[in-house]
Amino acid sequence: MAPFDDITELAIAALVERFYAKARRDPLIGPVFNAAISDWDEHLRKLCDFWSSVMLTTGRYKGNPMAAHVKQPIEPVFFDRWLTLWRETADELFAPAVAERFRDKAERIAESLKLALFFRPGTIRASA
Numbered sequence: 001m002a003p004f005d006d007i008t009e010l011a012i013a014a015l016v017e018r019f020y021a022k023a024r025r026d027p028l029i030g031p032v033f034n035a036a037i038s039d040w041d042e043h044l045r046k047l048c049d050f051w052s053s054v055m056l057t058t059g060r061y062k063g064n065p066m067a068a069h070v071k072q073p074i075e076p077v078f079f080d081r082w083l084t085l086w087r088e089t090a091d092e093l094f095a096p097a098v099a100e101r102f103r104d105k106a107e108r109i110a111e112s113l114k115l116a117l118f119f120r121p122g123t124i125r126a127s128a
Protein backbone atom coordinates (compact mmCIF):
# COMPACT_ATOMS: atom_id res chain seq x y z
CA MET A 1 0.00 0.00 0.00
CA ALA A 2 1.41 3.39 -0.99
CA PRO A 3 1.67 5.61 2.12
CA PHE A 4 0.26 8.81 0.59
CA ASP A 5 -3.16 9.32 -1.01
CA ASP A 6 -2.92 13.11 -1.13
CA ILE A 7 -0.41 15.72 -2.18
CA THR A 8 0.70 17.50 0.98
CA GLU A 9 3.92 19.29 1.97
CA LEU A 10 4.84 16.23 4.02
CA ALA A 11 4.32 13.91 1.06
CA ILE A 12 6.34 16.19 -1.22
CA ALA A 13 9.21 16.26 1.28
CA ALA A 14 9.17 12.44 1.42
CA LEU A 15 9.24 12.20 -2.38
CA VAL A 16 12.02 14.76 -2.80
CA GLU A 17 14.16 13.15 -0.12
CA ARG A 18 13.74 9.63 -1.45
CA PHE A 19 14.25 10.65 -5.07
CA TYR A 20 17.52 12.52 -4.43
CA ALA A 21 18.80 9.70 -2.21
CA LYS A 22 18.52 7.52 -5.33
CA ALA A 23 19.64 10.15 -7.82
CA ARG A 24 22.88 10.92 -6.02
CA ARG A 25 23.77 7.18 -5.84
CA ASP A 26 22.97 6.61 -9.50
CA PRO A 27 26.08 5.79 -11.59
CA LEU A 28 24.93 7.89 -14.58
CA ILE A 29 23.42 11.04 -13.10
CA GLY A 30 24.75 10.87 -9.52
CA PRO A 31 28.14 12.42 -10.37
CA VAL A 32 26.44 15.57 -11.77
CA PHE A 33 24.62 16.16 -8.48
CA ASN A 34 27.57 15.28 -6.30
CA ALA A 35 29.87 17.64 -8.16
CA ALA A 36 27.43 20.56 -8.08
CA ILE A 37 25.76 20.31 -4.69
CA SER A 38 27.65 20.82 -1.48
CA ASP A 39 24.73 21.69 0.79
CA TRP A 40 22.16 18.94 0.36
CA ASP A 41 19.81 20.29 3.03
CA GLU A 42 19.58 23.54 1.08
CA HIS A 43 19.08 21.71 -2.23
CA LEU A 44 16.31 19.52 -0.81
CA ARG A 45 14.59 22.55 0.72
CA LYS A 46 14.72 24.32 -2.64
CA LEU A 47 13.30 21.28 -4.43
CA CYS A 48 10.50 20.97 -1.86
CA ASP A 49 9.65 24.62 -2.59
CA PHE A 50 9.77 23.88 -6.32
CA TRP A 51 7.40 20.89 -6.13
CA SER A 52 5.16 22.72 -3.68
CA SER A 53 4.84 25.51 -6.24
CA VAL A 54 4.26 23.07 -9.11
CA MET A 55 1.76 20.72 -7.44
CA LEU A 56 0.11 22.94 -4.82
CA THR A 57 0.60 26.32 -6.56
CA THR A 58 2.00 27.82 -3.36
CA GLY A 59 4.44 30.08 -5.23
CA ARG A 60 7.20 29.22 -2.77
CA TYR A 61 9.85 28.59 -5.41
CA LYS A 62 11.51 31.69 -6.82
CA GLY A 63 14.40 30.29 -8.85
CA ASN A 64 15.30 29.75 -12.47
CA PRO A 65 15.64 26.05 -13.32
CA MET A 66 16.82 26.75 -16.89
CA ALA A 67 19.77 28.82 -15.70
CA ALA A 68 20.63 26.23 -13.04
CA HIS A 69 20.90 23.42 -15.60
CA VAL A 70 22.68 25.23 -18.42
CA LYS A 71 25.97 25.13 -16.54
CA GLN A 72 25.71 21.40 -15.73
CA PRO A 73 27.36 18.61 -17.77
CA ILE A 74 24.00 17.02 -18.63
CA GLU A 75 23.48 14.82 -21.70
CA PRO A 76 20.06 14.18 -23.25
CA VAL A 77 20.00 10.53 -22.13
CA PHE A 78 20.42 11.62 -18.49
CA PHE A 79 16.83 12.82 -18.58
CA ASP A 80 15.58 9.28 -19.24
CA ARG A 81 17.34 8.05 -16.13
CA TRP A 82 16.09 11.02 -14.08
CA LEU A 83 12.51 10.31 -15.16
CA THR A 84 12.82 6.55 -14.53
CA LEU A 85 13.97 7.19 -10.96
CA TRP A 86 11.28 9.84 -10.46
CA ARG A 87 8.50 7.52 -11.68
CA GLU A 88 9.80 4.66 -9.58
CA THR A 89 9.88 6.84 -6.45
CA ALA A 90 6.45 8.36 -7.06
CA ASP A 91 5.01 4.83 -7.51
CA GLU A 92 6.55 3.74 -4.22
CA LEU A 93 5.03 6.61 -2.27
CA PHE A 94 1.72 7.53 -3.85
CA ALA A 95 -1.55 6.00 -4.81
CA PRO A 96 -1.49 5.39 -8.61
CA ALA A 97 -3.58 8.41 -9.65
CA VAL A 98 -1.41 10.78 -7.61
CA ALA A 99 1.84 9.17 -8.78
CA GLU A 100 0.66 9.76 -12.33
CA ARG A 101 0.21 13.49 -11.68
CA PHE A 102 3.80 13.75 -10.45
CA ARG A 103 4.98 11.77 -13.48
CA ASP A 104 3.10 13.96 -15.94
CA LYS A 105 4.40 17.19 -14.47
CA ALA A 106 7.99 15.95 -14.36
CA GLU A 107 7.79 14.76 -17.97
CA ARG A 108 6.57 18.13 -19.16
CA ILE A 109 9.19 20.05 -17.23
CA ALA A 110 11.93 17.66 -18.40
CA GLU A 111 10.76 18.20 -21.97
CA SER A 112 11.02 21.98 -21.70
CA LEU A 113 14.39 21.76 -19.96
CA LYS A 114 15.64 19.48 -22.73
CA LEU A 115 14.41 21.89 -25.38
CA ALA A 116 16.14 24.77 -23.65
CA LEU A 117 19.38 22.83 -23.18
CA PHE A 118 19.73 20.87 -26.41
CA PHE A 119 17.62 22.36 -29.14
CA ARG A 120 19.77 24.31 -31.55
CA PRO A 121 18.07 26.02 -34.47
CA GLY A 122 19.45 24.51 -37.63
CA THR A 123 20.25 21.05 -36.29
CA ILE A 124 16.98 19.58 -37.54
CA ARG A 125 17.39 21.05 -41.01
CA ALA A 126 21.07 20.11 -41.15
CA SER A 127 20.38 16.45 -40.44
CA ALA A 128 17.29 16.18 -42.65
Ligand code: HEM
Pocket (backbone or CB within 6 Å): 029, 032, 033, 036, 037, 046, 047, 050, 062, 063, 064, 065, 068, 069, 072, 074, 075, 078, 079, 082, 105, 106, 109, 110, 113
Ligand atom coordinates in the same frame (compact mmCIF):
# COMPACT_ATOMS: atom_id res chain seq x y z
C1 HEM B 1 19.28 14.99 -16.44
C2 HEM B 1 18.58 15.27 -15.39
C3 HEM B 1 18.96 16.31 -14.36
C4 HEM B 1 20.15 16.55 -13.73
C5 HEM B 1 21.46 15.78 -13.90
C6 HEM B 1 19.93 17.68 -12.85
C7 HEM B 1 20.91 18.25 -12.05
C8 HEM B 1 20.74 19.35 -11.27
C9 HEM B 1 21.77 20.01 -10.51
C10 HEM B 1 23.23 19.55 -10.44
C11 HEM B 1 21.23 21.07 -9.89
C12 HEM B 1 21.94 22.08 -8.96
C13 HEM B 1 22.38 23.27 -9.73
C14 HEM B 1 23.06 24.29 -8.84
O1 HEM B 1 22.92 24.24 -7.61
O2 HEM B 1 23.73 25.16 -9.37
C15 HEM B 1 19.82 21.10 -10.24
C16 HEM B 1 18.92 22.03 -9.78
C17 HEM B 1 17.57 21.94 -9.98
N1 HEM B 1 16.90 20.97 -10.71
FE1 HEM B 1 17.76 19.54 -11.85
N2 HEM B 1 18.63 18.10 -12.95
C18 HEM B 1 18.00 17.28 -13.85
C19 HEM B 1 16.68 17.32 -14.22
C20 HEM B 1 15.72 18.06 -13.58
C21 HEM B 1 14.31 17.98 -13.81
C22 HEM B 1 13.64 17.04 -14.83
C23 HEM B 1 13.71 18.89 -12.96
C24 HEM B 1 12.24 19.20 -12.76
C25 HEM B 1 11.25 18.38 -13.09
C26 HEM B 1 14.76 19.53 -12.22
C27 HEM B 1 14.57 20.52 -11.27
C28 HEM B 1 15.57 21.24 -10.67
C29 HEM B 1 15.35 22.43 -9.86
C30 HEM B 1 14.01 23.09 -9.56
C31 HEM B 1 16.60 22.87 -9.44
C32 HEM B 1 16.92 24.10 -8.56
C33 HEM B 1 17.27 25.27 -9.45
C34 HEM B 1 17.59 26.51 -8.63
O3 HEM B 1 18.75 26.63 -8.19
O4 HEM B 1 16.68 27.31 -8.38
N3 HEM B 1 15.96 19.00 -12.61
N4 HEM B 1 19.55 20.04 -11.08
